[in-house]
Amino acid sequence: MTEIWLAVILVGAASMAIKAAGPVVVGGRQLPERAMLLIAALAPALLAAFVVTNTFGSGRSLVLDERAIGLAAAAICVWCKAPLLVSIIAAASATAIARAM
Amino acid sequence: MNGRAGPSTPVPSEGFAAGVRASLPLCIALVAFGASFGVLARANGFGVAAPIVMSLTTFTGASQFAVVSILGGGGGLGAAVVAAVLLASRYGPIGLSVAPAITGSIPERFAQSQLVIDESWAVANRGDGTVNRGTLMGAGVALYVAWQVGTVIGVVGGDFLGNPEKLGLDAAFPALFLGLLAPRLKSREALAAAIGGAAIAFVLVPFSRAGIPVVAASSACLAGWWRRK
Numbered sequence: 602m603t604e605i606w607l608a609v610i611l612v613g614a615a616s617m618a619i620k621a622a623g624p625v626v627v628g629g630r631q632l633p634e635r636a637m638l639l640i641a642a643l644a645p646a647l648l649a650a651f652v653v654t655n656t657f658g659s660g661r662s663l664v665l666d667e668r669a670i671g672l673a674a675a676a677i678c679v680w681c682k683a684p685l686l687v688s689i690i691a692a693a694s695a696t697a698i699a700r701a702m
Numbered sequence: 703m704n705g706r707a708g709p710s711t712p713v714p715s716e717g718f719a720a721g722v723r724a725s726l727p728l729c730i731a732l733v734a735f736g737a738s739f740g741v742l743a744r745a746n747g748f749g750v751a752a753p754i755v756m757s758l759t760t761f762t763g764a765s766q767f768a769v770v771s772i773l774g775g776g777g778g779l780g781a782a783v784v785a786a787v788l789l790a791s792r793y794g795p796i797g798l799s800v801a802p803a804i805t806g807s808i809p810e811r812f813a814q815s816q817l818v819i820d821e822s823w824a825v826a827n828r829g830d831g832t833v834n835r836g837t838l839m840g841a842g843v844a845l846y847v848a849w850q851v852g853t854v855i856g857v858v859g860g861d862f863l864g865n866p867e868k869l870g871l872d873a874a875f876p877a878l879f880l881g882l883l884a885p886r887l888k889s890r891e892a893l894a895a896a897i898g899g900a901a902i903a904f905v906l907v908p909f910s911r912a913g914i915p916v917v918a919a920s921s922a923c924l925a926g927w928w929r930r931k
Contacts, residue, residue, distance in 0.1 A: 604779050608769050609752050611783050613759030616790040617816060623797030624815035629805035638891075640799040641831030642923035644824075645892040646899030647792070648883035650919030651820060653903040655876040658915070663907050671873030675880050685881040689727045692877030697870030 671696035721840025724825045729848035731874040732763075732821075734866035736852020739766055741860060746774030750857050757853040761846060762819060764789045768912065788913035795920045796823050803835040817842025824879060829886045891925060898922030 632640070656672045657663045671692035678688030736757065743753035748770060760766055765786035772782040797815060800823060804814050818838065822845055826838035866872065887893050899919040906915035 605748055605752050605773060608773055608779055608782050608786075609756045609759075611779075612765060612769055612786040612790075613756060615783070615787045616760045616762055616765055616793070619787070619790050620793045620797055620818055621812045621815040622794060623799070623801040624804040624811045624818075625808055627798070627801045628811040628815075629802065631802055637831050639923050641829075642891055642895040642925060643795060643799050643920055644827050644829065644831070645883060645886050645896035646919055646922035646925070647796070647916065648824060648879045648886070649896040649900035650903035650916045650922075651824075651879040652876050652883065653900050654907060654915055655872075655879065657904070658907050658912075660912065661908060661910075663904070667870070668873045668876065671870060672876050672880065675873075675877035678877075679881055679884045685724070685878065686727050688881050689874045689877045692873040693731075693870035695870065696873035697868065700868060700870065 667696045667699040670699045716834040717836040718840035721822070721826060721834075721837035721842070722844045724837070725821060725841035725844045728821050728874065728878060729844050731866065731871040732845055732848040733852035733855070734869065734871050735763055736849045737856035738866055739763065739770070740853045740856020740858075742767070742774075742856075743770045744857055746770050753857050754850075754853055757849055760786075760790075761816065761849060762790050762793070763849070764912070785912060788911055788917075791913060792820075792916045792920065793818065795917070796820075799823075799831065800833050800838065803833045803838065805835070814839065817846060819845060821845055821875075821878065824882045827882070894925035895922045898925050
């Protein structure tokens, strides 16, 4: 019980501090142009990494499972310029159908 | 994402309401995953209050699942906290990137920063490195509420929603991130950063603790810097 609450408090405090660090320290200020160039490229770098870890990551291993079918469905939707909602629904449906089979 | 926009020229609308609207499909997934977090936490002896307090304060699913499964598996406090902090460390660079948009007094900035998670950040990101504060907050509030509702349902009501993975809801997240990534790949810098980020994540997943691949992938943004120098 104590260990659980200690974990809840420590992890809660740490993640709140990590999330707050940037906005509290430099919030509302315009960053230098150099930094903005880096930050502009942060979005594609992180989004691509999220796609990889959320599709192929499973603990400490890479796996090819039904999520990849969902991603393929989403990719087709993106290619056809379908709205984001459509591609999210298509991905979930394709993965659910593949798992049910 | 925006029902009124024409098929050829999607106009990204901004502001609090647009953020809420854009995040609604993800809210469904977050309720389901929040519920599975609640169920898992109870099954691992966390009781009722601890999972709810954790969702209210930590509000980052991956870290929460890590703590519950490590402590539940007898992994020890240190291992659980380290894993959770590594998983949350991506919010360092993400927080810095949204900082210019987050204004107000220090307590106000602190409160707003807690609503910045992967999904709200991704929805509000304009593609040039800036975010719309209204969109960020709208998405953040909606996702926060969804996560709390899900957690309470899971802790109190058990898993009557069923396994969210059976419904394919885990595939909603990569689909969101892909959908937000694709329109950004117009410049060579963005393309280089995306390829670099994906490659780093691919290579590191088998060799590093969870959380490290994504933090390391953020270094691929250097691609944008080097090319312009």
